[in-house]
Amino acid sequence: MLNIGLYMAQRLSAMVMAPLVLGHIAVMIYAVQGGLSTAEILDRTQGSVWWFLFYGSFVLAVAAHAAIGLRVILHEMTGLRGRWLEVVTCGIGMLLLIMGGRAVLAVTFA
Amino acid sequence: MTSIRDIEREDTDILILGSGGAGLFAALHAQQTAPEGTRITMAVKGLIGKCGCTRMVQGGYNVALGGGDTVERHFMDTIQGGKWLPNQDMAWRLCEQAVIRIRELENEIGCFFDRNPDGSLHQKAFAGQTADRTVHKGDLTGIEIISRLMEHVLARPIRKLQEHRAIGLIPTRDGSALAAVLFIDMRTGRFRLVRAKCVMMGTGGGPTMYKYHTPSGDKTMDGLAMALRIGLPLRDMEMVQFHPTGLLAGDDTRMTGTVLEEGLRGAGGQLLNARGDRFMFDYDRQGERATRDVVSRGIYAEMRKNNDPDQVGMFISMSHLGPENVRRKFAGMVKRCADSGFDLAGGKVEVVPTAHYFMGGVVVDPDTRTAIEGLYVAGEDAGGAHGSNRLGGNGVANSTVYGGIAGDVMGMDMRSMGALRDPDEQVLAAEIERACHPLRRKPGHIQSLRHKLQEAMWEDVGVMRTGPGLQRGQRRVAEIRGELMETGVDPSNLAFNLTWHDWLNMASLTEISAVIARAGELRENSRGAHYREDFPEPGEMETSYFTVARQKGDELELEREDVRFTIVRPGETILPEGEPETLVAAQ
Amino acid sequence: MMLKAHRNHPLWLAYMLHRLSGLALALFLPVHFHVLSLALTRPESLDRFLGLADNPAVKLAEFGLVFLLAVHFFGGLRLLALEFLPWSARQKTLAAASIAGAFLISGTFLLQAV
Amino acid sequence: MSDRSKLLEVSVWRGMGDEGAYETFQVPARDNQTVLDVVSWIQQSADPSLTYRYACRVGMCGSCAMMVNGVPRWTCRTHVKRVLRDGALQIGPLRNLPVIKDLAADMDPFFDKWIRAGGVHRPSRSRDDPIQQVPPDDPGRVEANKGIECINCSVCYAACDTVAGNPDYLGPAALQRAWTLYNDAKVEDRQAVLDSVSGAGGCHNCHSQGSCTRFCPNELDPLSAIAGLKRASARSFFRRGE
Numbered sequence A: 001m002l003n004i005g006l007y008m009a010q011r012l013s014a015m016v017m018a019p020l021v022l023g024h025i026a027v028m029i030y031a032v033q034g035g036l037s038t039a040e041i042l043d044r045t046q047g048s049v050w051w052f053l054f055y056g057s058f059v060l061a062v063a064a065h066a067a068i069g070l071r072v073i074l075h076e077m078t079g080l081r082g083r084w085l086e087v088v089t090c091g092i093g094m095l096l097l098i099m100g101g102r103a104v105l106a107v108t109f110a
Numbered sequence B: 001m002t003s004i005r006d007i008e009r010e011d012t013d014i015l016i017l018g019s020g021g022a023g024l025f026a027a028l029h030a031q032q033t034a035p036e037g038t039r040i041t042m043a044v045k046g047l048i049g050k051c052g053c054t055r056m057v058q059g060g061y062n063v064a065l066g067g068g069d070t071v072e073r074h075f076m077d078t079i080q081g082g083k084w085l086p087n088q089d090m091a092w093r094l095c096e097q098a099v100i101r102i103r104e105l106e107n108e109i110g111c112f113f114d115r116n117p118d119g120s121l122h123q124k125a126f127a128g129q130t131a132d133r134t135v136h137k138g139d140l141t142g143i144e145i146i147s148r149l150m151e152h153v154l155a156r157p158i159r160k161l162q163e164h165r166a167i168g169l170i171p172t173r174d175g176s177a178l179a180a181v182l183f184i185d186m187r188t189g190r191f192r193l194v195r196a197k198c199v200m201m202g203t204g205g206g207p208t209m210y211k212y213h214t215p216s217g218d219k220t221m222d223g224l225a226m227a228l229r230i231g232l233p234l235r236d237m238e239m240v241q242f243h244p245t246g247l248l249a250g251d252d253t254r255m256t257g258t259v260l261e262e263g264l265r266g267a268g269g270q271l272l273n274a275r276g277d278r279f280m281f282d283y284d285r286q287g288e289r290a291t292r293d294v295v296s297r298g299i300y301a302e303m304r305k306n307n308d309p310d311q312v313g314m315f316i317s318m319s320h321l322g323p324e325n326v327r328r329k330f331a332g333m334v335k336r337c338a339d340s341g342f343d344l345a346g347g348k349v350e351v352v353p354t355a356h357y358f359m360g361g362v363v364v365d366p367d368t369r370t371a372i373e374g375l376y377v378a379g380e381d382a383g384g385a386h387g388s389n390r391l392g393g394n395g396v397a398n399s400t401v402y403g404g405i406a407g408d409v410m411g412m413d414m415r416s417m418g419a420l421r422d423p424d425e426q427v428l429a430a431e432i433e434r435a436c437h438p439l440r441r442k443p444g445h446i447q448s449l450r451h452k453l454q455e456a457m458w459e460d461v462g463v464m465r466t467g468p469g470l471q472r473g474q475r476r477v478a479e480i481r482g483e484l485m486e487t488g489v490d491p492s493n494l495a496f497n498l499t500w501h502d503w504l505n506m507a508s509l510t511e512i513s514a515v516i517a518r519a520g521e522l523r524e525n526s527r528g529a530h531y532r533e534d535f536p537e538p539g540e541m542e543t544s545y546f547t548v549a550r551q552k553g554d555e556l557e558l559e560r561e562d563v564r565f566t567i568v569r570p571g572e573t574i575l576p577e578g579e580p581e582t583l584v585a586a587q
Numbered sequence C: 001m002m003l004k005a006h007r008n009h010p011l012w013l014a015y016m017l018h019r020l021s022g023l024a025l026a027l028f029l030p031v032h033f034h035v036l037s038l039a040l041t042r043p044e045s046l047d048r049f050l051g052l053a054d055n056p057a058v059k060l061a062e063f064g065l066v067f068l069l070a071v072h073f074f075g076g077l078r079l080l081a082l083e084f085l086p087w088s089a090r091q092k093t094l095a096a097a098s099i100a101g102a103f104l105i106s107g108t109f110l111l112q113a114v
Numbered sequence D: 001m002s003d004r005s006k007l008l009e010v011s012v013w014r015g016m017g018d019e020g021a022y023e024t025f026q027v028p029a030r031d032n033q034t035v036l037d038v039v040s041w042i043q044q045s046a047d048p049s050l051t052y053r054y055a056c057r058v059g060m061c062g063s064c065a066m067m068v069n070g071v072p073r074w075t076c077r078t079h080v081k082r083v084l085r086d087g088a089l090q091i092g093p094l095r096n097l098p099v100i101k102d103l104a105a106d107m108d109p110f111f112d113k114w115i116r117a118g119g120v121h122r123p124s125r126s127r128d129d130p131i132q133q134v135p136p137d138d139p140g141r142v143e144a145n146k147g148i149e150c151i152n153c154s155v156c157y158a159a160c161d162t163v164a165g166n167p168d169y170l171g172p173a174a175l176q177r178a179w180t181l182y183n184d185a186k187v188e189d190r191q192a193v194l195d196s197v198s199g200a201g202g203c204h205n206c207h208s209q210g211s212c213t214r215f216c217p218n219e220l221d222p223l224s225a226i227a228g229l230k231r232a233s234a235r236s237f238f239r240r241g242e
């Protein structure tokens, strides 16, 4: 259930996420040394435009990427197609976008 | 049981039987030349493009494309190869049109044949040719040709009746024209009658009544049997080509009889007897590199000398050329042998001559028209182009050239055709009755009858023949036919009932086997593929005759007809003076 | 049922691993986002949650998640390479390497964490 | 000669359409015996109503493919010895295609998709023109040659789980054919080839499961061909600046 448009969106979003995920993991490995606390995390990220852009683009990318990914799995496993498939794809994308957006705001510009 | 009321009826304008090189080209050309709105239907015993022998073509496609080679030279090779028996007008048309057909295949159909380093077509020489003439795609030429043709046919608005077996040609009441063709829709087991203004038959003969044979399993002489039954003349019916090197793997496997390619001998492959000695030089100066008929007879004669029942065939050995080298050069063949459990590269593989091609067929004119209006025949079903021997590479050339011609001619004839004709309901009823015959008899073991027929044909009507042998062969075939008529098929489920079709296959094979044996008896000389031990000489070329067989009522009538040398007479040539005898560099 | 004979080869297994890890990540991510947004509304419960991170069971779950991400990440890179870089026949090696890489990263993470 | 008394335990799918069950037969073992021979023996000597399909019996026509012990194979060139498990065989109709009867599948969907994927030559010349000179080492030609020996046997199609899950998916063989056309210097409109494999069932649905390449009896590599299509279509996606 992928045409070239969706395919490109999924691959491009993956390419965007790749460095971001790497960066995130690196930070986490660094951060978990000595335990995590809200304050520590927030200290680092609060008010930083860079972290906002960093996590913000991740959320955008992942919303597209995962929505398309789940769409494919859903179609292949359940046979869902047509309008409902579009609705569900968009729904998942929106859900991730909203939840992700909230999270990014929380850790940066709350 | 099925009655005449059960049959499904439908109409079309052009009906094509078979999807080999002949059938597929006929469909495409008919579509190009017929008036707008002409309905075209293709009916096949198997799946479109996946059955028949054109798909199995290995060596390649003969066509004179310059570089010293000419249509005249191709023609002369064809006539000489056929030992002056070919219909010269047909042979000429074949050689001439092959040039156009190969361009069509490459440019329009999209085949890609092997190239020389400079990008031009690569051509090689089969035995019996005087120029490097054979265009090929590795040793899988047929796959390339048929896959590409099939795509075009599948993509076009052509009605497809797959797994539809033609069982009877139904003429009009007065018998002057063809009205319809009767089929069994194999998947459902129901009868279907298709009326058409033009019908092209390209069911591809197929000498599968021999113990060892190469053609695909769907080919069982149905077309020739149908033609015989409506009274059409069949010519050259004694001419069965044997390929010298068929795989011998025992009676229990369908691998037995399949071809080990010609190129193996060309490259230096040696034929050995059970003692491990080369023997071909005892039979011919060229040894293993002699033509197919000569090598087949060499192997057959050697087999007869041997009286060890466990050791039937001879051996082909390649290992002296270096197993690695063989593995590289004949990758496909080595792998095929390995899949079947034989080591071609390093060991030796047991071989026998195997029935390969049928030169005989329906008498047609160079426009593929037959004696009955509305019926056209092309490809292996048509007789005449090859005479007593078909050159390697002339088979596909023949089916593609004449299939295309049939398509063009039908397309043009459509313009002057009137309405669809009404079939003779009596003939129709008789054909249905014929097909239902076994359904009312006690089921029996059809495969053992097939084995019996194959033994009889191999022993008595095979590579080397004698008058008494041919007569014995006829008696044996008649006996088997009698047994077949007493053998039934369980009618409880006729949908895709292969055993019913095995019976029908046997019906066609026995009908045609009888004709082959009779024609063989009538030809009292040895030409090309036909070898009479009691008449080993080829006879006068000037007074060459061909055999014609006809069914008249219950009687099979055979006669000899004089060959007409319309283009060149024996001993003469149409090559310009001073042309070298051969352009092929000595090996 | 999953390992029917026609599926029993490295490339198919790599595909299934990629699918399962992607699926799991997609299910986990909303939870992850939710927890983070707690920072906005109730920072103390985020703290409590992060405190749990010292719990071995939670550690293991974390390890699992990072493992999934790493698996999916390398699997994804493998696919991107396969699709966009001129093809090389080293598929299986790449598949194996990606799993190895996944172990490496998540292992490091786990070691760092304890 | 082999031990004539040895028997193979062969269970074979019987039924029409979706309905059916496996039925077991005892088949005499032979030295030279392919899976097709086993099936033929059952039809010829044990149960005359068994249906299957074959034509060439040498791996050229691609009519005889079946599921053998759960794996799609060409049966005419599969020696029993290679696939026998504890003296037993399980033989079923090809997967991912409708069953007509017993072991014969309906291959029409496979060929319909072949055509839908643009699998027909688009000529740039006619029979009146000379044949195009194409050096055999031309890179496009080399690439096209890799897939050209496909016998459309549908083994890859049966092996692919994407085909199973996504009924629109064109499948490995059809896409591989499109790739050979795309690389063929003789093809007129190569962008059209890409367009016909970029829609809802196109090459972008392939998950690189690789079962196609793994099981292709001719050792062809549809996986790479499809990757090639993805690459080419991505390139043209950017070039067209969508």
Ligand SMILES: Cc1cc2nc3c(=O)[nH]c(=O)nc-3n(C[C@H](O)[C@H](O)[C@H](O)COP(=O)(O)OP(=O)(O)OC[C@H]3O[C@@H](n4cnc5c(N)ncnc54)[C@H](O)[C@@H]3O)c2cc1C
Residues within 6 Å of the ligand: B017, B018, B019, B020, B021, B022, B023, B043, B044, B045, B046, B049, B051, B052, B053, B054, B055, B056, B057, B058, B059, B060, B061, B062, B164, B165, B166, B167, B202, B203, B204, B205, B214, B215, B216, B218, B219, B220, B222, B223, B259, B356, B357, B378, B379, B380, B381, B392, B393, B394, B395, B396, B397, B399
């Ligand atoms: C192994 C092998 C290798 C060969 N190699 C070469 C070679 O290298 N060069 C060469 O020139 N020639 C070669 N030949 C010969 C060549 O294949 C034939 O000469 C030619 O292809 C015949 O074409 P055709 O269209 O007449 O028949 P085919 O291609 O045989 O097609 C016959 C068609 O008719 C169908 N049919 C049969 N009966 C019925 C029925 N009752 N109802 C409906 N349909 C029916 C069949 O299913 C099939 O579709 C080879 C033959 C074989 C067997």
Ligand code: HEM
Residues within 6 Å of the ligand: A010, A011, A014, A015, A017, A018, A021, A062, A065, A066, A068, A069, A070, A072, A073, C018, C019, C020, C021, C022, C023, C025, C026, C027, C029, C072, C073, C075, C076, C077, C079, C080, D206, D207, D208
């Ligand atoms: C880190 C960088 C990532 C890369 C490089 C990446 C890469 C890819 C690629 C190439 C695919 C296509 C697989 C296919 O069609 O066979 C894919 C599928 C998928 N991805 Fe990711 N991905 C990444 C991150 C993520 C994340 C974070 C999630 C979860 C939220 C995710 C969820 C999915 C899902 C659900 C699929 C569908 C799997 C399938 O179709 O089988 N991916 N990914």
Ligand code: SF4
Residues within 6 Å of the ligand: D062, D149, D150, D151, D152, D153, D154, D155, D156, D157, D172, D173, D176, D215, D216, D217, D218, D219, D220, D222
């Ligand atoms: S790619 Fe291989 S498996 Fe697929 S149809 Fe072609 S030959 Fe068969």
Ligand code: F3S
Residues within 6 Å of the ligand: D159, D160, D161, D162, D163, D171, D172, D205, D206, D207, D208, D209, D210, D211, D212, D213, D222, D223, D226
């Ligand atoms: S098995 Fe199927 S998913 Fe792609 S790589 Fe082959 S087509």
Ligand code: FES
Residues within 6 Å of the ligand: D054, D055, D056, D057, D058, D059, D060, D061, D062, D063, D064, D065, D074, D075, D076, D077
């Ligand atoms: S019968 Fe033709 S490929 Fe097996």
